[in-house]
Amino acid sequence: MRTLSRIWAWLFLLVLIIFFSLTGDGFFSLFNFQAVAANVAILLIMALGQTFVIIAAGIDLSTGFVMGLASVAGALAMTSLPADTPLPLIVLTGLAAGLFVGLIPGLINGLIIAKLKVPPFIVTLGMFGIARGIGFLMSEGMPIPVSIPGLGRVGNGYLFYHYPGSGFSFLQPPAGVTGVELRQLTGILPHPVTYAIILVLAAHWLLKRSRFGLHTYAIGGNQEAAVRAGIPVDRRVIALYMLSAGSAALAGVLYNMRFTNGAANSGEALLLDSIAAVVIGGASLFGGEGTIIGTVIGALIIAVIQNGLVILGINPFWQFVAVGVVIILAVLVDQAKEQVAE
Amino acid sequence: MAEQTKREPTLRVAGLTKRFGGLTAVDHMDMNVYAGEVVGLIGDNGAGKSTLIKMISGVYRPDDGKIFLDGEETTFVSPLEARRLGVETIYQDLALCENLDASVNIFLGREPMRRSLGFLKAVDRKLMLTESQSVLDRLDIHIPNLRKPIREMSGGQRQAVAIARAVYWNARLMIMDEPTAALGVPEQRKVLHLVNTLREQNVPVLIISHNLQDVFAVADRVVIMRRGNKVGERRIEETSIDELVTLMVGGELVREE
Ligand SMILES: Nc1ncnc2c1ncn2[C@@H]1O[C@H](COP(=O)(O)OP(=O)(O)OP(=O)(O)O)[C@@H](O)[C@H]1O
Ligand SMILES: [Mg+2]
Numbered sequence: 012m013r014t015l016s017r018i019w020a021w022l023f024l025l026v027l028i029i030f031f032s033l034t035g036d037g038f039f040s041l042f043n044f045q046a047v048a049a050n051v052a053i054l055l056i057m058a059l060g061q062t063f064v065i066i067a068a069g070i071d072l073s074t075g076f077v078m079g080l081a082s083v084a085g086a087l088a089m090t091s092l093p094a095d096t097p098l099p100l101i102v103l104t105g106l107a108a109g110l111f112v113g114l115i116p117g118l119i120n121g122l123i124i125a126k127l128k129v130p131p132f133i134v135t136l137g138m139f140g141i142a143r144g145i146g147f148l149m150s151e152g153m154p155i156p157v158s159i160p161g162l163g164r165v166g167n168g169y170l171f172y173h174y175p176g177s178g179f180s181f182l183q184p185p186a187g188v189t190g191v192e193l194r195q196l197t198g199i200l201p202h203p204v205t206y207a208i209i210l211v212l213a214a215h216w217l218l219k220r221s222r223f224g225l226h227t228y229a230i231g232g233n234q235e236a237a238v239r240a241g242i243p244v245d246r247r248v249i250a251l252y253m254l255s256a257g258s259a260a261l262a263g264v265l266y267n268m269r270f271t272n273g274a275a276n277s278g279e280a281l282l283l284d285s286i287a288a289v290v291i292g293g294a295s296l297f298g299g300e301g302t303i304i305g306t307v308i309g310a311l312i313i314a315v316i317q318n319g320l321v322i323l324g325i326n327p328f329w330q331f332v333a334v335g336v337v338i339i340l341a342v343l344v345d346q347a348k349e350q351v352a353e
Numbered sequence: 354m355a356e357q358t359k360r361e362p363t364l365r366v367a368g369l370t371k372r373f374g375g376l377t378a379v380d381h382m383d384m385n386v387y388a389g390e391v392v393g394l395i396g397d398n399g400a401g402k403s404t405l406i407k408m409i410s411g412v413y414r415p416d417d418g419k420i421f422l423d424g425e426e427t428t429f430v431s432p433l434e435a436r437r438l439g440v441e442t443i444y445q446d447l448a449l450c451e452n453l454d455a456s457v458n459i460f461l462g463r464e465p466m467r468r469s470l471g472f473l474k475a476v477d478r479k480l481m482l483t484e485s486q487s488v489l490d491r492l493d494i495h496i497p498n499l500r501k502p503i504r505e506m507s508g509g510q511r512q513a514v515a516i517a518r519a520v521y522w523n524a525r526l527m528i529m530d531e532p533t534a535a536l537g538v539p540e541q542r543k544v545l546h547l548v549n550t551l552r553e554q555n556v557p558v559l560i561i562s563h564n565l566q567d568v569f570a571v572a573d574r575v576v577i578m579r580r581g582n583k584v585g586e587r588r589i590e591e592t593s594i595d596e597l598v599t600l601m602v603g604g605e606l607v608r609e610e
Binding site for chain 2: 216220221222224225231232233236237239241300
């Protein structure tokens with residue numbers, strides 16, 4: 012019975028893909044699929060940490076603005092470097108700054124939730140406002156452009172390139188392909204997708220194989236039992252909110268690379284979508300259930316709906332309606348599953 | 354047994370007190386448990402038995418009083434430290450994670466690890482399964498599927514898991530709060546047999562039970578609580594069920610018709 016909701020999600024994704032392939036012109040193409048995947052990467056990365064928190068029967072409402080804060084910090088750090096700094100060093104600096112600034116709200120969330128026993132909903136709602144305010148203060152209310160040569164390719168390049176006639180090349184278009192010839196170039200595996208895949212695999216391992224992952228399920232299943240079993244629950248809770256903030260920060264730095272700017276509100280729209288992805292993926296808001304694969308499916312469902320509706324030329328505001336309907340459906344399936352189990 | 358009282362007790366609690374708001378659940382309790390001894394802790398509902406043992410196992414912080422294990426003070430330990438010091442507890446509410454399976458529950462907090470991908474440490478699920486199976490076999494308790502989440506198990510199976518979890522580790526002190534409540538008669542016998550085995554291994558057992566027959570069957574000594582106080586302490590051969598009931602409820606001797 013436990014797999015039912017996930018099968019439901021897989022099937023739903025499949026039905027969506029078939030439906031849009033039949034009705035939407037240009038939906039079923041490598042180009043469009045890669046665009047969908049690249050667009051969902053930031054959302055998915057943010058949802059990875061949220062998956063852990065929700066499995067542990069918590070919630071993190073601050074991730075959207077923590078992402079924004081991290082993107083502002085990353086942008087400020089990278090633009091403050093001298094112009095002749097090598098690109099890898101610039102990227103690392105942005106990553107370090109974004110992560111460092113992003114982890115602070117996670118640490119504070121975790122400490123207050125674990126030690127002072129304030130409900131996560133309240134603490135992270137407070138942090139939502141704090142991170143938002145500080146993000147805008149740091150950026151003086153404006154997006155910060157990061158016009159560093161080559162940076163955009165870190166966020167928008169492909170792992171492989173294919174040019175008819177000259178085969179595949181790694182990371183760069185084949186030498187000698189220039190000008191109009193570039194139009195025939197096909198990129199394979201956008202970098203955001205590669206980053207997301209690596210992080211998904213790491214998160215999956217952490218959740219399914221590590222002691223931390225097992226304790227995450229235990230805390231979500233019965234926190235009191237976890238304490239009595241001797242699990243250092245406070246430490247785990249702090250780590251969980253830092254993990255969530257950390258994945259939001261990584262999303263923020265990826266935003267830097269992808270859009271070559273940093274903005275305090277860059278993650279605003281992603282918070283609810285990322286929670287939706289986790290819930291659609293079969294995680295229970297009561298804790299104890301959920302998987303990384305489920306979250307991946309959930310994020311893909313949201314991305315396919317959004318992309319498909321755009322391709323059908325439907326007013327984009329319908330996207331909100333559609334995703335909302337799917338969230339409610341997902342929870343209904345969850346409840347039906349529970350009733351069948353009883 | 355006279356020399357026994359001169360030895361250092363494995364567990365000593367002195368003046369132990371716990372209040373919940375205005376209610377004093379445990380009121381200056383003194384009690385000793387010696388190696389190789391089974392002590393029954395009895396009392397009416399709400400007498401404070403579970404609260405007392407939760408202070409010993411580190412769940413509650415005492416408001417007053419002290420706890421010693423083999424003479425060493427352990428008053429404010431956490432459940433984690435209490436388990437490290439060898440105090441294993443079967444809780445009345447079992448304290449299991451319903452979403453996790455039996456083998457994980459048995460090892461929760463002390464998971465065996467193995468190398469994974471060369472440099473990482475992963476939880477050794479396979480070892481947990483085989484070891485769980487062997488501890489249940491040793492207890493002669495049968496659970497058909499160790500991978501099923503606890504939520505899908507019967508009350509008796511859950512209790513068996515809670516017992517197996519405490520038994521797996523070599524306890525220095527075993528605390529059992531109503532260990533047989535959900536069990537059928539054959540399983541109850543197995544638990545009482547287990548208590549006797551622990552005594553033979555010189556592991557002291559503090560057992561709470563509403564079933565006075567059980568207490569008479571295994572305990573060497575009985576401590577009686579009423580409204581948070583110790584109202585009596587008897588060697589089992591010096592007392593009777595009637596006397597214990599009187600002490601538990603207070604006042605006149607209560608007789609069944
Ligand atoms: N966490 C708590 N918060 C408030 N009051 C509590 C708490 N735990 C126990 N109590 C109260 O303390 C008193 C003693 O409870 P306790 O559970 O120790 O009794 P008990 O002897 O184990 O009873 P039973 O035989 O029913 O298990 C009761 O009046 C109970 O209502
Ligand atoms: Mg009790």
